Amino acid sequence: MKTGEGKTLVASLALYLNALGGEGAHLVTTNDYLAKTGAGWMAPIYHALGMSVAYIAHDKSAIYDPAVELDAVDPRHRHWRDVTRREAYLADITYGQNSEFGFDYLRDNMIDDLANVVQRDLHYAIVDEADSILIDEARTPLIISSPAEDATETYYRYSSVAAKLNEESDYVVEEKHRSATLTDDGISKAERLLGVQNMYEGDVTAVHYLDNAVKAKALYLKDREYVVKDGEVVIVDEFTGRLMPGRRWSDGLHQAVEAKERVKIQRETRTYATITIQNYFRMYDKLAGMTGTAATEAEEIYKVYKLEVTVIPTNKPMVRKDDPDLVYKTEQGKWDALVRDVKERNTRGQPVLIGTTSVDKSQRLSDELRRHGLKHEVLNAKNHEREALIIAGAGQQGAITVSTNMAGRGVDILLGEGVKELGGLHVIGTERHEARRIDNQLRGRSGRQGDPGNTRFYNSLEDDLIRIFASDRIAGLMTRLGFDDAAPIESGMVTGAITQAQIKVETRNFDIRKRALEFDDVLNNQRNVIYSERRKILEKGDVHETVLGYLHDEAAGIVDAEATSTDAEDWDVEKIAQLLGALLGRADLTKKDFGEITSQDALGDRVAQLVDETYEKREQELGPEISRAVERWVMLRTIDTHWIEHLTAMEELREGIYLRGYGQQDPLVAYKREAHDFFEQMRARIAGGVAQTIMRVSVRTAEQAEQEEQQKNTTSTSGNGKSATGRTDLRTNRDAPGGNGQTTQTGGPQKLGRNDPCWCGSGKKFKKCHGR
Template identity: 50%
Template sequence: MGFFEKIFGTYSDRELKKIIPMVDKIESYDEKFKNLSDEELKNKTFEFKELIKEGKALDDILPEAFAVCREASWRVLGMKHFREQLMGGIVLHQGRIAEMKTGEGKTLVATLPAYLNALEGNGVHVVTVNDYLAKRDRDQMSELYGFLGLTTGVIVHDLDNDQRREAYNSDITYGTNNEFGFDYLRDNMVIYREERVQRDLHFCIVDEVDSILIDEARTPLIISGEGDKSTDFYKVADFFAKSLSEDDYTVDEKTNSVILTDVGVQKAEKFFHIENYADADNMQVQHHVVQALKANYTMKRDKDYMVKDNEVIIVDEFTGRLMEGRRYSDGLHQAIEAKEGVEIQKESKTLATITFQNYFRMYTKLSGMTGTAQTEENEFREIYGLDVIVLPTHKPIARIDSSDLIYKSEKAKFKAIVNEIEETNKKGQPVLVGTVSIEKSELLSDMLKRRGVPHQVLNAKYHEKEAEIVSGAGEKGRVTIATNMAGRGTDIKLGEGVSDVGGLKVIGTERHESRRIDNQLRGRSGRQGDPGNSRFYVSLEDDLMRIFGSERLQGIVEKLGLSDEDAIESKMVTGAIENAQRKVEGNNFDVRKTVLKYDDVMNQQREVIYKQRAQVLEGESLQEYVQDMIEDVIVSAVDAHMTGLEDDLEKDIQKLIAYLEEIYLPKGLTTVEELKLLSDDEIKEKLVKIAKDMYAEKEEHFGSEQIREIERVVLLRVVDTKWMAHIDDMEHLKQGIGLRAYRQQDPTQAYQFEGSDMFDAMIENIKIDTIKYLFHVQIERAPERERVVKETSTNQPGDVSLKKEPIRRKEEKVGRNDLCPCGSGKKYKNCCGKEL
């Protein structure tokens, strides 16, 4: 603590002092509300809603509303929020992050701001890290909300659109970050307004906010369609990678990359029968080789991914949980599938994507809670505009945190850990052992089995039992091995007599890259004043020490002349480890900032496209917009083709007419001779008039209502098609843009400028294609919207394919057994003949 903080207190201390009077006010209602009947207490909700309608701010009714929620909680759940929880509720309502230690009742804290903000009627989202916690929290708290006249919903994996819509229309909706994000993307891909499920993003409380907004921020959400690239090359590249010796490649563990040595490059040229591996013509070979090398030499089974039911599933590096439905991008997932000999899925085509940073920043008000946020306070403030308030615990922490024990070898370290577990288990004290990977969990489990120590293993393989296993980790004599963050959100209560033997002992088998994850593990012990202790065991062979530990630290340990069995316990060494962690945290923050810088460019473009889609879906007339597009397309075409050089005038006009004939102009409607007598402005005026007159005839033919509907469908299809292609183009640009640094050019700035030019070109192409399809669309009879959509959606996702020819009728002498003239390849009686 610095000199300033010693005198004036920490930032959190100063902010909490401002909150105390409000907490006192809430508690002052206690006696009054105790004496209300259930019906009178319930009616308070309607009173608050009326006050809000009359213009009262939420802050004005906060003390009374919190007090109502508190009293209702006592009556319904048998739990009354204590002062620290009231503070936490106020912090969340203010749109900040409340750091509350494990076991301080964060789920109950969230009910206070959720109830208050739900009174506005715009919906409140409570986000958790997995389906189990979302269901559990909704089930626990829906009784309270129901008593107060509010509805609750939950968004989990296997819901249909009607169920999702109903859940989002509830006053308070629980769900996971993935589901909320994917629903947002899907809502911006629909053709009908009625198909959307989410409302506007109003107020959000993120539970385990560090896990969701920090740890998962490097991986964007992506909705994919199947691509059309062959998967055979992945098998060939994998065969090549497996044939290499250690002299053929070098692994950089800090950047998690693998590159071929000169010898390896020569082998690649010989293997793939190419002259120059580095040649731009061999980009595809390079791409597949790089991914095969990464899959084989940096991606580890049961650490980075698992193979389950013949499928490669990503393992979350922080939680050890399976990330169902998520795939590594840019062909890495396919390379791992080739490595593991499972079916290789086709490379996907990105249909929609967004980062969690940009998704959550769209909420009008965002807040969060966790046991560990302060170490990432700068990132929360810089990226999300959130400050972190550390709340005091309800009871003083009684847990004893011992200094790290450092060993020379990993083998000696694990032997010491097993000895410690065995000794602790003999006296009945429960032990929770945190590991950094599934692989290490299973190694430790095998060692304990050989010693005959009964234990349970909790990792991604047993996700379904996660909460059940963790909740029992405090029982007497229990030994639980878990990946560091597994079971997060589940309370560990001490069993009978456990306090007498020292409470829960937490053992960390390795320091994590992030101090926050270590703090989270420690925090599993010492809940609400319970006794407990914690210690981390470290070896010089651990990844953190080996890759990021300083040479000075290694030298100190060597000078001490440690044998394999010896350990040192030193505050200086522990401090050096924390410095290494700070370095890694800084690197990771830079990575996330870079991801965000790139996505910010896409986000501005995404907002333009999604806003346009929303206007179309809301049924706004596109008549004026289409007329403007017609004019824009023609004016741009004339400007582009008329060079102003007299010698080439006829040629320019010929090219202009040919170009416009592809879009809308019937052949022979105007000639070179007519146009060459006119000025450029007169040419524009004439061509625009022809186009608008033609379109007016089309509108008269279809009817105004029907042409407006066709305009909507066509524009949506074209926008979606172009946007999907643009996402791919931007991804390719991003992959190559890093090389600009060699030209002393900022890659992110170059990405912004070039991405902006690409976006402008896309907007222009949207106009051209929309006009083209609108002028060519012909339907035999005025269709219902469903028919139009059917005719536009028979091709691959995003393809626009309105019929350009009317469907032939029976009188045109098409036999029932002839091939249908619409081009479907079916017999007429089984195709268009069905409509006769």
């Protein structure tokens, strides 16, 4: 449905229908502001129909209540009453940002008390701006993590080395594939600068640091991929031009960019929970989406989400004129022609909206307009706070607005008095984007609801898309026809060549996302198993038989390992007693406790008997209620600990799996096989971990715990949450810089000495476990 044709109103019909069953319906948006505003806009309708409406945001949740009157300029923001996250999800209809829904799902699967679960079953969702969320946002998984070791000086060191390397001689940039590869000369030079003989010998972390430093220098450019704001490197969304505070590149790349800019380096993180956008939304029983620009992505949306794309005709005939592209030899020639066009239209009062692809380009164009005395407004990631004010005036007579892609979604530019007679809003694109739908979004700012308007794209052979994918064909034509810098080429053939280049890029990007999803599905299946087991533990409560079974299996493993001979004379029963005593927490076990045993079956029976006797005695000491709570706590803690380690192992496996292609192996097949082995090994470690931990847990009274907490608070801060992970410093990869956003609070110690027992309950020292 085209922009301005009433998607917000139409969505209310489907939301109401699917909320009638009482299972909840979600409206998913791209940011918190749109969630709050959209909910406030439609809430009076839902309320009149007897439906409760809520919204969730990064730092709060609220429910619509007409009795509440807040002091807000926007009437859509006045009638909201703060509620808990759980209450917001219990509303009939809940609005929220896509990442908030995903993170709440992950948090719900990290808690150790069902009372803290906030989401209901995922019944129905409508995704607004579906192509942005389901395709663009899908490239970046949602991650809850915790800081890992500090390597600040290492990043600065490798950044200094990369700064001394030269393009072409020391490294080669392949823009089409977004790669920067060291040459042999570059490797030798880097080794000299680092003072090492061979970076690729032994521990190859040096290669990882250097690769990231070179990428940060060559591929990640300031005011294009990111901006530096308040001493932070903040990513700029290439599709919308908006800042994405809190979002970070993974695998040390963000730290490499921070080192390049000489700002404070935030520590790398260790993943505690993760899910992709695709796999989250595919869990809904029913899923729908709406956008004005999904037609070009219909194949991907169907293949990934099994959703068909239907194009709704406009209410009034579209009268906007889309002029053919103009292509100039040089970028300066393009800017000069563009400014002449703007100046001419400004003279007669026609408003002009100019779309750019980056902050850097918007600032350069602003300088050109200023040099020609043209008054204008600039809307980009650096001044997004003024977005509403700038957009409100963009359709007035004589207005000139320079914007990045951020003015392309959810924006209604209303035409001022007399503007229709002047031809409506004139939209100029300064270059084509890799995705056709981004260009269509920009065009869609003009000619809304039958209004007049026209659009034109100005291009040059130096633009990224044409230079990388279509320059030879167009440049050859311009040379043969004798075009100079100031003369453009304008024809349907040129526009077609550019469109074909975009299709080529879209196809390549789709193949990349499709392949990535095939890998993600492997981990997703494993995550479903683990989360399902966690939920069963929380719902069932009694895991006594499971824990006792793990303990018996571990004890039987001791017998199998130590009593391999059929001759009882060969057995070291004293060692068996010692190992079993360590497992059961019984230092008093000796050879005498086994009596005269002459067969393996009899030995196994006696060991099983000792396990049962010891466990029963412990249960009598603690009482049934406490015993069940301890068993449940140990199960959850052990699952979480080994799942976190598994996620790290899977990340490392995936990073190197593509090398299998050189050995004539399909990387995906190899990944599935090894991931399965990893998963089975993790399951075995969970069983062993439960058995090794259950008899070592010490139970304290409330008074003892309070006294220890008071002593601990004199030296460190402790958490107060309900997660079984035992961490207090978890955050998401969408949290605001500086850590002011909503974090995942957990219980357990924050500060441990290197030789202290690890918080995870493994029994190892911190330095040998999670302190590595």
